[in-house]
Amino acid sequence: MTSEPKSHTLEVPGATLAYDVRESATSTAATLLMIGSPMDASGFASLAGHFQDRTVVTYDPRGIGRSRRTDGGAESTPEQHGDDLHRLITALGGGPVDIFASSGGAVNGLALVARHPEQVRMLVAHEPPAAQVLPDREQALGAVADIRQTYDRDGFGPAMAKFIAISSLRGPIPTDFADLPVPNPAGLGMPTEDDGSRDDVLFRQNLMTCTHYQHDFEALRAAPTRIVVGVGAESEGEMAHRAGVAVAERLGTKPVTFPSHHGGFLGGEFGYKGDPDAFAVTLRQVLEA
Structure with a gap:
């Protein structure tokens, strides 16, 4: 069983990040980091509850929720988010961690792995809106x-x-x-x-920065990190689903279909409900494969 989430802050260049740790004292598995963008940590409450046998970390990306920007900038780039994640993982002990990343968080997770693959054992990138790789x-x-x-x-x-x-x-x-x-x-x-x-x-x-980001597929293919791209069973044909399929193709892999839609892990957070029970079963199967 995990403890109640404990909130912390981390100073990074241009921002103060807020993150939460649900610690498992008995788990020997890698820490599981759940990330989104522009969604903050609150969106992972339901999904985190299905992984009480692991230490789970969630965070608010820079400029979102409790995480304040201090640089006065208007936009946040995947490179910045990736560097923030690199510094967060370092603060957590350096990794390697497992990451479940949703939507813009999946773009940021891929940016992280391209630059710091040694910090990530497995990245599950669910429906990254990577418009640059779409046929259209x-x-x-x-x-x-x-x-x-x-x-x-x-x-x-x-x-x-x-x-x-x-x-x-x-x-x-x-x-x-x-x-x-x-x-x-x-x-x-x-x-x-x-x-x-x-x-x-x-x-x-x-x-703009998320959808227009040019992924470094050469670095991603060379990374020791296991990268699994997820797509939603109910979102076939939608832009983020199609982008996920295209990203998997560029990586030389096949996407894994998760239950429900783009926000399939949500348990009603933000009034948008998926199927978090079934979603968590698939995620656990992927993480433990």
Whole structure:
């Protein structure tokens, strides 16, 4: 059994990171680090509960949740997140650790392994939105840029409506995405009024840098780390699922299908429920294979 999570902070260049340790006094397995982006540590509460026989660490990426940026920067890059993870693992004893990484966290986990493979025994990268490796790369990158432009011009609600539309679309991104009718934010439960803020952790800090990141597949293929790419059983055809398949292909591997959707490990955190029980079973099988 793990202890109650204990919160800590770590000073890194340009930020103060907050992280939580659920320690198992009896486990001999590698520490399991669960990471997301732009999701913070709270999103892993349900999944962590299924690994009480291991020490589990979660954290808030820079500029998100409890982790404060001190550098005044507007955007966070996968290289920065990867360096933060490198310093966090060092603070935890140096590793090697196992990592379950979701969405933008999977992009950051791959950036970490490309530079510090000795710190990671296994990386399970679940649906990284790696738009650069998609067959419809130009359309995908253009659609993401249009979402960012919508955010800069119109604010959170219209941008989130477009984000939901593109992330849930099944199949190639249309070349005329920017010209298609914009979904009504109110119909999706989003605000319609622009409050004037432009500091959202997704749209301002991480959207462009995450999706446009160029992965170092040569370094990843050469790494001693075992890299497993995960995709959702219910998200086939969606951009992040297709990107996961493409990343696995570039690594010379086959993706592993996990139960549920892009957030399949969620137990209702943020009002978005997956199937965390079944998801945890598959994750354990992958980690112990």
